[in-house]
Amino acid sequence: MIRSKIGGIGYYVPETAVTNDDLAQVMDTSDEWIQERTGIRERRYGLKHKETTSSMGARAAEIAIERAGISKEDVDFIIFATLSPDYYFPGCGVLLQRELGITNMEAGALDIRNQCSGFVYGLSIADQFVRSGMYKNVLLVGAEMHSMGLDYSTRGRNVTVIFGDGAGAVVVQPDDREDSGILTTKLHSDGTYAEKLAFINPGAHGGYHFDKMDIEYDFGYDKSIKYGEIFITDKMLKDGQIFPNMEGQFVFKLAVQKFPEVIKEALDEVGLETSDINMLIPHQANLRISQFVQRRLGLSDDQVWNNIQKYGNTTAASIPIALCEAWEAGKIKDGDLVCLAAFGSGFTWGSALIRW
Numbered sequence: 165m166i167r168s169k170i171g172g173i174g175y176y177v178p179e180t181a182v183t184n185d186d187l188a189q190v191m192d193t194s195d196e197w198i199q200e201r202t203g204i205r206e207r208r209y210g211l212k213h214k215e216t217t218s219s220m221g222a223r224a225a226e227i228a229i230e231r232a233g234i235s236k237e238d239v240d241f242i243i244f245a246t247l248s249p250d251y252y253f254p255g256c257g258v259l260l261q262r263e264l265g266i267t268n269m270e271a272g273a274l275d276i277r278n279q280c281s282g283f284v285y286g287l288s289i290a291d292q293f294v295r296s297g298m299y300k301n302v303l304l305v306g307a308e309m310h311s312m313g314l315d316y317s318t319r320g321r322n323v324t325v326i327f328g329d330g331a332g333a334v335v336v337q338p339d340d341r342e343d344s345g346i347l348t349t350k351l352h353s354d355g356t357y358a359e360k361l362a363f364i365n366p367g368a369h370g371g372y373h374f375d376k377m378d379i380e381y382d383f384g385y386d387k388s389i390k391y392g393e394i395f396i397t398d399k400m401l402k403d404g405q406i407f408p409n410m411e412g413q414f415v416f417k418l419a420v421q422k423f424p425e426v427i428k429e430a431l432d433e434v435g436l437e438t439s440d441i442n443m444l445i446p447h448q449a450n451l452r453i454s455q456f457v458q459r460r461l462g463l464s465d466d467q468v469w470n471n472i473q474k475y476g477n478t479t480a481a482s483i484p485i486a487l488c489e490a491w492e493a494g495k496i497k498d499g500d501l502v503c504l505a506a507f508g509s510g511f512t513w514g515s516a517l518i519r520w
Contacts (some may be wrong), residue, residue, distance in 0.1 A: 203451020280508020
């Protein structure tokens, strides 16, 4: 039976490190306040007007391609996961293709918008393509440039202090070894409380209220405004509605519930226990969430890799960055059972089990 494996992996983070003290210069916060709530000490920001989500993704992809032992021309499909694309459209997949100089590809480029769960969703898609025999070298990239779209005032501190920029990439290839490669992936979603963690404006909703749900939100539209004039309004700008918003406690409570559930679901399918996990790579949402999940699963510090302390939450990029770091540090070896897990906006969540 053909399985798929991660044949090459790479990551890229910008050079500019932004500390908590740096953010305290522009908003009412402190290093102690941020570390207590998130565990973050610093994050990386891309060079404004010089780096983009797709350009960072390309840097990570080049490393993954080289480590996979293939050329750029051998890539036969691209999957790009991000919530901070270069453009509203087209998606980053084709921009990455152009950045890599492989625009004569006969295969396609797919963009997916599953936010923090994007890499796990993308890995599941790549796994199915390879297992079916449709493609042999699927390039999966998770990349984010949050720094271009955050509210750097005290009003936005609860969100802004969390996020950072970066990119990770893998090449998914066939694996004919028995009981090896990607063993299973599990994907879930529930859109009931989508607005609890969202970037709502500007958008095509036109001020629509979700009356069937217990959600109150002033979208900032004057209904007398003509079509074409409602994409961005003065109220959106004044009230800071063009930035991400999050109800932190709600998200935290749901995340610590769904993380262990989806990990256990994957383990049950393949007949393994949490004690069999050699390395858990959680999406780097919040160090407190990762620590809670670690305790719930009974895992030791050596079984979990966290790097949110120095990179912040890079959403779709966080798992491949952490996975690559752990592998480069020698913490992931051949035969190890690696578990990936993510939870994020939507809400979406998922897990993957890999026999390395």
